[in-house]
Amino acid sequence: MIGFSDRRQQSTRPQLPAWLDRYTTLGLYGLLVGTVLCLVAFLTNPVPDPSFPWATLPESLRLPIAQPRIEHWPVTYTIGIWLWVFCFPALFLAGYRRYGDGNRGAAVWLVGLPTLAMLGWTTYCRFFWPKLHPPTWNAPAYTFVCWLYCSTYDVLWSNTAYTIALFGIVTTLLVVRHQDRDRYALLGFGFLALPLGLPALYEGYRRVTRTRS
Template structure:
């Protein structure tokens, strides 16, 4: 592969497309709303998340009724977790929107590098540290589709696949940082494989391929 001297890398960062900018703003609000919904479960259910039975409020601080559960988790807790999942990519897009090329690694770190680190972190947590509930459920919170396949089955094949995708994300990030040919395709490929977490990389790859 050869390096490139493309004017796109020396000009100011482009603004996010209107739809992606709107998603970023709504996603950040979704994170706040999701946090509130998760906290609401603590005042209705003795143990909102069975993975963490120690996370509970004393009975006098709880309301005199319990929420119904969707599989293992109370309704508002489930909704809150999925709002976190859907809104999580907005953190990286907002970082790009606010700081962009002013940070080390520029837009590549916000749109590809940090999502890759997040995928590695979540995959490792879910594989080795998350107190797994039984039976596995379709409602398992997961930040990528392939992670959902693991968390809803506990089949290590899918966890290994998630690690492979994260490794691909590292390669794509390095290609983009070094401005190698094909970096746009690599970023786009990683982003698609890592959706919804990979949404920022999809944008980065598409922009570089234009």
């Protein structure tokens, strides 16, 4: 009975395309590697992130070397943060792969939670992130439009990010209510919110191609 139940549960789990399934698995490892690379910077540089000067290790615990910086951040810290940026969507895809059976699962994991993440990161960067000067192209951000804000501090781009996140909320409601236009909303939000919008972009493409076939 247990074996039958396990097989039935596996059969109801959504199947991602091979390339996306591979990205999801590698992306989870990428998040781990990114974390390790960020921690390495604490062993080499007194203040890896100037936004948080209090985040430092005692000199006795640091290595007798210092990494060069790419703009404001040490090399491994920069690589680690950008790994987090481009691997972050894997968290939602992994959740969908494991728990996302049914239409509600797609709404939650592929668009709802990414939308909440976008709202959270946009609010943090706009109002709470200790900004460094001058602004730099090397400012990590989880969507391209957020990068435009973080690299310029122009509030126009932050407002645009909020607008896209609002569109994500509308898209989530359309998916939950099984509206016919949900697939196009998924495509739109997914594209506008890249790379964070990758899960929604995939789901929109899947629904469009399924309808045409």
